[in-house]
Amino acid sequence: MHITVEVHAIESPRMIINSDAPDIDSLLLESTVINAKISGIIADITIQQKYVYKGSSILDGALLMPGDPSITIHGCTVKIGNQTIKAEMKDREKVREIFDKAKKKFDPFFLTINNPDAIQMHLSNIQPGSIIYTEIHYTEMIKPSFGLYTISLPKPIQAHYLKVLDYVPLHRDTYADTSFEAVKDYPLGTLQVHAFIAKGGKLSFLKADECSIQQTDQEASCTYSVADAAQSKQISLSYRFADTEPQANLMLYEEGKEKFFLLSVNPPSIAEAHKESLGHEYIIVCDSASLQDNSANEFWKAFSKGLREQDKLNILHFGPENTRLDEESQVCTKDIISRAGVYLQRIHSTEGLEPIQLIDVLQQIQLKPLHSDMASRSIIILTNGFMDANTDVYDAITKQLQDANVFTLAVGKEINERFFSAVHRLTMTDNFILKGSQEELNKEAIRFADYIQKPSLTKLKVGFDGFDVNSLEPASYPDLFSDRPVLLFGKYKGNPKGRIVITGFHGNKEFVQTIDITLLKPLASTKGLQYLWAKQRASILIDYNVYDRNNDRVKEITKLGMKYGFQTPYTSFGITGSDYNKSKNVIALMYQPLNLNGGTLVSNASGQQLARTSVVEVEAACNYADAAAHDEEGLISVESIMTERVLDNTIIEKVRSTIEQQLSGMQECYAEALKKFRHLQGNVQLLFIFNEEGSLTEISLADSELNIEEVEQCMIESAKRISLPPMIQGMAQISFLLEVL
Structure with missing residues (x-):
């Protein structure tokens, strides 16, 4: 079987120089040394570079590490003369204070980069004749494809200088990265690469382009050197552990x-597809969001083709549509497959049904053990992720993994990335997002079906x-x-x-x-294992803290970030070794996204998920030492529903219950607002307009006691994602009560 693996090479660090005269302010790269310690799914990498400044004026600029969702930067060191400057992990609030104070004393130079993973170290007052040594330390997650791991190491890049522009930014930290370019005729100096690959047992395949390979029982090593890095090729390493058997x-x-x-x-x-005689049980768990476009249908067309007669199937709804295909999983006869296809192509009536939450459905599945004639059970959750999720859902998924596989399929134009990234971390599964054009839907549905129906x-x-x-x-x-x-x-x-x-x-x-x-022996080449464990541990703690924050978790997250050197909602890079008051000293200041986001994790693959925290602005103070003082949580509830047409109380209560199960989006709006606006609470009234068929056509603000536009707008956008049964015609004014607990 031939497998094509697309390898994404991480960009190299580079110096960004605040000058448009590279012929005068010449900062030349003299050497690069890359050390890579690879242990399975993670690589621990350091890049050491030497620059020589041959200009005659005092220079300033920034050392930039562009970053990537698959990497975590753990540290940065710069040595100039007798001065050693380090970027080390510190309390985030203290870093913010230092940054704000420093900007009042001098004007640091930074780029404005739309990259949440990048870091920059401002360097100014670089004297003529200076020799600059830099070191960047990071770990990279390596996503295998059918057992084949491939990593490409960065290629050196020249210093970037300012283009001649027709405009001058108001501030030196508002230059776009596109305002700079590499000086093509600058030399790149020498390049040395030292890579070590831990085996941990048998290594069935190893290929290293351009490298000289040496092997022992415990590890393999690869060395490469070239006098002119401009002539070097991309250094890629590929390896596989298993051969024809797991x-x-x-x-x-x-x-x-x-x-x-x-x-x-x-x-x-x-x-290979299923070869065993035993069947597999598939339980599809879906909500109304998965049935509102063609996503579920495309999934089913691809998935049903791989079902066998000995397999079993059931479909369960959660949310307002508390229905199911059958009481028990049924053998995949033609009749059951046909019924399932029809079931997934229509939205079900909710008349007389009590809403059910995802946690309840998962617990019901847990109570029914896998039949002895089944090889395995797989639970497939189709949703946009906007639901009343909490830590109990995460616990239920973790328990299911003891006896079943759990997969999530993200569907809909908008998805709750926070939910999916958390589930992917718990299950360590790949990402599957059913959206886009018909061709894109079909391609992703086939990828999922191919993935799930080939257990090893x-x-x-x-x-x-x-x-x-x-x-x-x-x-x-x-x-x-x-x-x-x-x-x-x-x-x-x-x-x-x-x-x-x-x-x-x-x-x-x-x-x-x-x-x-x-x-087996502990090896230096397996250094990345400590970061693998620490990042996963911190990420899950952060996921839990989003829905159920406590100070013990905040302290543990902070401790992990400090000890293992990675950014969290409570830790960030700060500088040691730079004294702003010494005239001959190089002045340094760190800049990185202080408001980290975790949105890109949903588009990352399973290997990459562990690379970085789902760094969201958690409902907590940014400094764990002050967490108790800022321990403010809020709750949103539906206070009242007034409709243009008189409705029976049972219908009103059903609408209320349906809405309250889908308040996670509004709850996030409120949680974010409480970080900026202490003790914020009050009543917000939204006007919902429905057509004669009961479909929602418009939502607007009717009245608010908050008087904070960004919070109100966030609530309106979240309300648009609420799925309501066709029970109301005309106008309905729904009042939401925001209370600090």
Whole structure:
């Protein structure tokens, strides 16, 4: 089977110079050394560069690391003469204060970049003849494709200088990155690459373009050097653990008293559809949002083609449409497949039904054990993510992973990225978003069907015998599918000893692999394992804090960010080694997005999800030391509903219940507002207008006690995503009460 892997190379750091005269203010790159320590799904990388300033005037600019959703930057160091400047993780509020004070003393130079992952270190007062040493440290997540891992290392880039512009920005921190360009005739200096790949057992395939490869039982190494980096090619490394059978690999790392491990169960190199005689049970869980366009239909057309007679199927609704295809999962006869197709093509009547939440549906599934004639169970959730989600939903999904696979399919023009990114972290599944043109819908639906219907190991179990492990992530793990490994990582105590036993079924064949831990050693090349664990742990804590914040989580998130050097809602890069009061010193200041977002995670693949926190502005203070003082949470409820036409109270209550199950969007608006407006509460009345068929046509603000336009507009936009049954005609004024708890 031939697999084409698209490799995305991370951009190299570069110097941005506040000058449009590169022939006079010449800052030349003399050398670049890249050290990469690769351990399975994560690479720990440092890039060291040497610049020589040959100009005659005092220079200023910025060291820029563009960033990427797949990487996490852990630190930045600059050495000029006897001065060493470090970017280290600090309390976010303190960094903000330092930044604001520094900007009052001098005018730092920064670019305005639409990149939430980028960092910049301002450097000014660089004297003629200076030699500048820079070092960037980051980790990169590597997403495998059918068991094949590929990483491309950055190529050096010349310093960028200001183009001759027809305009001058009002401030030096408002230059766009497009205002600068590399000086093409500048030399790139020498390039050295040192890469180490931990094996953790068997490595069935390794390819390193342009590199000289050496191998031992524990790891492989790759070295490359060239006198002129301008002549170098892209350095890419590809490797595979498993061959024709699934394979488990174990990697160990020790840092002082802390000891980390990564167990990866890797799919075989050839992806095959179901080969076993046992069936698979598929339970589709959907809400009304998934049935309002062609998304569910496209999903079903692709998915139903792979169903077999021994498979079982059921469809369950949550939200107002508390209905189901059948009471129990049914064997996939032609009749059931036909009924399921019809079921997914229409919106169901809610007359006489009690709304049901996703958590309740998941708990109902949990109560029904998998039949012995089934190889596995997969739960497929179709939704736009705008629901009454909370930490109980996350807990329920985690419990399901003990006995079932959980997949989410994002549908609709707008999706709740916060919900999907959190679920993807818990399940470690790939991203699937059903939206766009007919061709795009069809392509993504086929990708999902192909993904889910090619399991490599079912009924997967991992047993630790004599290996003292703790702090496991994830808490539960699913089956092994052909396009993703199953990852289990955490910490261990004592000397590495004992064994790990992995069991399951590869088709009809029983699979057993035993790893003798005494044969493996902790390696320096597995340094990235500590960051893999810490980022996953912090990300899940942040996800839980969005819906159920407590100060213990805030403290642990902050501690993890500080210790392992990554940004969170409470930590950010600050400078040490720069004294603004010394005239001959280089002045340095860090700039990075202080208002981090987590929106791009939904478009990232499973490997990339772990690369960065779902950094949202959590309902918490930005400094955990002040969390208790700013511990303000709010709740939105439906206070009253007044309609133009007289309606029965049972209908009014059903509408109220339906709306209250979909208030997560408004709740987010309120949570964000409380960070800016202390003690904000009051009544907001929205006017809903329905046509004769009961379809919502317009929403506007009727009255508000808040008098804060951005909050009111956010609530209106969130209200537009609420799905209501066709029960009302004409106007309805709905009053929402915002209360501080």
